[in-house]
Amino acid sequence: MSFPRVLERLVQLPVVLFGVSLVVFLMITLTPGDPVEIMLADQRATEEQAAMLRADLGLDRPLVERYLVFLGNAVTGDFGLSFFHRRPVIEVIAERLPATIELTLVALLIALLVAVPLGVAAAVRRDSWLDRGLSALSLFGVSLPGFWFGILLILLFAVQLGLLPVGGRIPFDAEVPRLTGFLLLDTLAAGRPDAFLRALSHLLLPAVTLGLPAAALLARVIRSSMVEVLAADYVLFAEAKGLPRRRVLYVHALKNALIPAVTVLAIEMGQLLGGSMIVETVFGWPGLGRVVVESIFARNYPLVQAAVLLYAVIYVLLNFCADLLYAALNPKVRL
Amino acid sequence: MSFTRRGALLGALAAPAVIGLPRAAPAQRAAREVRVGFTQDALTLDPANHRNRETQTVIRNIYDGLMARSPDMQVVPEIAESMRVVDAATYEFRIRQGIRFHSGDPLTVEDVKFSLDRLTRPNAMGGQTSPRRDLLGPLEETSILDERTVRLRLSQPWAPMVGILPAQEIVNRRHVARVGQDGMQTRTDGCGPFRLVDWRRGEAVIMERFADYYGGSPEIPPAGPAQVDRVIFRVLPENATRIAALLAGEVDIVNDLPPSALRQVEASRNAQVMRVNGTRSFFVSMNVAKPPFTDVRVRRALNHALDKAAIISRVLGGTATPLRGVMSPDSFAFNPDLPEYRLDLDRARALLAEAGVPQGFEMVIDTTGATREVAEAIAALLSRTGLRVRTQMWEGAVINPTWMNAERRRERDMYLSSWGNASLDPSDIMLPTLRTGGRGNSSGFSNAEVDRLLDAAEVEPDQARRREMYQRAQRIVSEEAPWIFLWLPQDLYGVSRRIEGWRPQADSRINLHRVRIVG
Numbered sequence: 001m002s003f004p005r006v007l008e009r010l011v012q013l014p015v016v017l018f019g020v021s022l023v024v025f026l027m028i029t030l031t032p033g034d035p036v037e038i039m040l041a042d043q044r045a046t047e048e049q050a051a052m053l054r055a056d057l058g059l060d061r062p063l064v065e066r067y068l069v070f071l072g073n074a075v076t077g078d079f080g081l082s083f084f085h086r087r088p089v090i091e092v093i094a095e096r097l098p099a100t101i102e103l104t105l106v107a108l109l110i111a112l113l114v115a116v117p118l119g120v121a122a123a124v125r126r127d128s129w130l131d132r133g134l135s136a137l138s139l140f141g142v143s144l145p146g147f148w149f150g151i152l153l154i155l156l157f158a159v160q161l162g163l164l165p166v167g168g169r170i171p172f173d174a175e176v177p178r179l180t181g182f183l184l185l186d187t188l189a190a191g192r193p194d195a196f197l198r199a200l201s202h203l204l205l206p207a208v209t210l211g212l213p214a215a216a217l218l219a220r221v222i223r224s225s226m227v228e229v230l231a232a233d234y235v236l237f238a239e240a241k242g243l244p245r246r247r248v249l250y251v252h253a254l255k256n257a258l259i260p261a262v263t264v265l266a267i268e269m270g271q272l273l274g275g276s277m278i279v280e281t282v283f284g285w286p287g288l289g290r291v292v293v294e295s296i297f298a299r300n301y302p303l304v305q306a307a308v309l310l311y312a313v314i315y316v317l318l319n320f321c322a323d324l325l326y327a328a329l330n331p332k333v334r335l
Numbered sequence: 336m337s338f339t340r341r342g343a344l345l346g347a348l349a350a351p352a353v354i355g356l357p358r359a360a361p362a363q364r365a366a367r368e369v370r371v372g373f374t375q376d377a378l379t380l381d382p383a384n385h386r387n388r389e390t391q392t393v394i395r396n397i398y399d400g401l402m403a404r405s406p407d408m409q410v411v412p413e414i415a416e417s418m419r420v421v422d423a424a425t426y427e428f429r430i431r432q433g434i435r436f437h438s439g440d441p442l443t444v445e446d447v448k449f450s451l452d453r454l455t456r457p458n459a460m461g462g463q464t465s466p467r468r469d470l471l472g473p474l475e476e477t478s479i480l481d482e483r484t485v486r487l488r489l490s491q492p493w494a495p496m497v498g499i500l501p502a503q504e505i506v507n508r509r510h511v512a513r514v515g516q517d518g519m520q521t522r523t524d525g526c527g528p529f530r531l532v533d534w535r536r537g538e539a540v541i542m543e544r545f546a547d548y549y550g551g552s553p554e555i556p557p558a559g560p561a562q563v564d565r566v567i568f569r570v571l572p573e574n575a576t577r578i579a580a581l582l583a584g585e586v587d588i589v590n591d592l593p594p595s596a597l598r599q600v601e602a603s604r605n606a607q608v609m610r611v612n613g614t615r616s617f618f619v620s621m622n623v624a625k626p627p628f629t630d631v632r633v634r635r636a637l638n639h640a641l642d643k644a645a646i647i648s649r650v651l652g653g654t655a656t657p658l659r660g661v662m663s664p665d666s667f668a669f670n671p672d673l674p675e676y677r678l679d680l681d682r683a684r685a686l687l688a689e690a691g692v693p694q695g696f697e698m699v700i701d702t703t704g705a706t707r708e709v710a711e712a713i714a715a716l717l718s719r720t721g722l723r724v725r726t727q728m729w730e731g732a733v734i735n736p737t738w739m740n741a742e743r744r745r746e747r748d749m750y751l752s753s754w755g756n757a758s759l760d761p762s763d764i765m766l767p768t769l770r771t772g773g774r775g776n777s778s779g780f781s782n783a784e785v786d787r788l789l790d791a792a793e794v795e796p797d798q799a800r801r802r803e804m805y806q807r808a809q810r811i812v813s814e815e816a817p818w819i820f821l822w823l824p825q826d827l828y829g830v831s832r833r834i835e836g837w838r839p840q841a842d843s844r845i846n847l848h849r850v851r852i853v854g
Binding site (some may be wrong): 031044045050052053056062082087092096151158159165175281282285311 | 385448464466469495517538539567571575576580736755
């Protein structure tokens with residue numbers, strides 16, 4: 001990718017973010033529901049107190065003014081106070097984000113570990129019972145509701161077999177000092193392999209719940225793309241040259257077959273970040289997704305706005321990276 | 336090849352067994368640790384900066400109040416040693432001696448005054464006003480009489496004052512000065528039975544026993560330091576996960592057990608179900624400003640038409656107490672002599688005919704996702720009168736404000752609703768929901784005599800006379816029937832058999848001070 005093109009992409013980012021901020025602001029503030037009423041619920045409160053709270057949260061100002069204040073502050077990285085946590089939004093997000101990213105990355109790794117061999121195997125044995133079985137399985141995987149699958153895994157592996165914990169990130173007695181917020185890294189950095197394994201044991205079920213449906217879609221993409229590549233002349237040539245089958249498949253063919261998968265992977269990663277909301281709730285995983293869902297129901301405007309902007313940045317950057325990788329994998333592509 | 340691949344997938348799932356990942360199993364737990372599987376994380380650890388019951392439950396294990404509630408909901412002195420009612424608007428509290436905060440600072444009358452001022456004075460929290468301000472009603476001034484006595488002066492007599500004090504905690508004024516307003520959100524220095532070890536946001540609040548605890552209220556035995564070393568509130572919002580954690584032995588108490596899980600928990604060897612009458616009254620509000628609900632005969636007809644017992648037994652699994660009126664039977668002001676709207680379909684049909692409501696008349700019950708099943712059951716049962724009753728689903732944040740506003744509910748018919756009353760004082764439920772213009776008066780009910788009784792009871796210091804006033808008001812409400820009176824759901828808990836000394840209480844608090852491990 002040429003430098004001007006990269007620059008152009010980077011310039012596009014603020015424009016996208018401005019658009020997202022406006023849409024999110026309007027969507028959440030125009031949705032019926034009053035955060036103050038939700039907060040006070042059925043507790044003793046007078047109209048005066050409700051008005052005072054509303055003023056305290058800045059909700060008594062006109063919509064345009066609120067948006068401009070939000071935008072002006074957001075540029076400096078100040079997203080205001082979370083209505084319900086009564087702390088800066090950025091602090092709440094910073095606490096929760098590493099857990100979500102760690103879960104997403106491990107889920108993605110699981111998705112790749114499952115999807116690549118399955119996709120390749122299905123392509124190699126095209127139209128065999130294995131191929132058809134995997135197609136059916138991946139359809140099942142794609143349509144798997146995360147909350148149901150998660151609960152099923154909990155019942156099997158935590159309650160029946162007693163192999164893995166029900167939820168949470170790490171047991172109290174395995175806690176290590178927070179360096180990055182990624183427990184797998186922090187436990188290793190602290191020289192605590194026992195804590196690493198325990199953190200991993202907590203991570204496994206939510207990551208599998210999140211990763212397997214992603215693997216299903218990815219496996220289908222890899223399979224189709226691999227089928228196409230395997231029919232190409234250069235693969236025939238490589239086989240005719242007498243290269244070992246494994247080398248032909250995993251070095252020559254797979255590299256080209258992965259090109260469409262990269263785009264899907266970027267989209268998948270974005271979806272995993274979003275999809276983690278449900279899995280985080282099921283597993284009591286202290287990630288950002290759960291707090292965003294809670295905030296939507298509670299009309300916690302500042303937190304939802306900041307989180308959606310963050311998701312947008314991540315999504316745009318992921319697609320940007322996918323484009324870069326696409327170009328690297330396929331020199332014919334000139335972005 | 337295919338077998339190998341499939342095997343690899345299964346192997347990956349079963350990998351922990353193979354590589355022996357350690358599990359946070361009960362066997363690995365500290366011997367004297369109790370865990371609660373809790374629906375929601377605390378929003379803050381500052382007792383003055385929230386309006387949230389779950390947050391209060393967590394905080395109440397770290398901070399104590401002037402007064403406390405016993406498991407049977409009696410208000411008893413805690414930090415206060417005694418209370419004296421000087422007159423209808425003045426209360427004096429004598430503070431217990433020898434109480435220390437977790438930091439070692441002694442608790443003094445200055446801390447009590449500081450805490451109450453912080454709750455009630457505008458901008459007292461670093462420029463912010465406490466969102467709990469209204470909870471203390473007309474409390475005007477807290478003054479120190481001597482080194483052991485504080486006086487609370489109200490701007491007018493207000494009978495619920497004492498009942499609201501267990502929900503307000505005392506903070507250490509030196510700690511507030513040390514950590515500032517922001518620090519109070521996450522750093523605690525209470526004088527309660529447990530001190531904060533770590534708050535893992537969204538995951539757990541971890542506390543350990545405070546060895547120098549003064550013992551709490553002697554009126555809730557056994558007094559003394561907590562009997563376990565560590566307690567953990569683990570955040571598990573999903574019902575199925577909370578139950579799984581209980582059955583797997585990972586937690587000892589789970590709150591908000593759904594009725595559908597009763598059998599599962601009861602059938603397990605290591606856990607049991609505990610239940611207590613909750614404090615949330617359920618009712619169907621009828622829009623009394625809209626025909627045909629303007630006619631009391633229609634409202635009475637719908638009360639006669641509903642088979643509450645059928646819903647309680649079939650939909651709610653028998654986990655609710657039917658109500659004839661608004662108040663819980665556990666409240667001091669409950670009126671046991673209210674007439675019952677017996678299930679009588681013929682009478683209901685006759686009343687509807689008298690009121691001129693034609694057969695097939697359509698009515699809509701507004702409801703939210705959480706009560707959808709119940710609303711559908713109510714609609715089906717009411718339709719037996721010949722009316723066509725259907726339900727409409729809404730998000731709570733949308734439909735609640737609609738029904739609380741006379742103009743916006745103009746076209747609505749009925750609303751399956753509820754109102755919590757954690758203090759069990761009618762002032763907290765009848766005043767907002769049944770007084771003219773009340774914040775929660777969704778039916779738009781207005782009755783001059785009820786208003787007069789509620790206002791008078793609000794300032795009446797004599798509890799017996801208050802009871803009498805509220806009972807009269809309940810009778811009028813029952814006759815006027817602005818609601819279809821429904822029930823009071825029980826709060827259900829799953830509790831491990833390895834613990835004792837804890838039982839649920841109606842205000843949903845989970846106080847772990849007296850819990851002990853037996854198994």
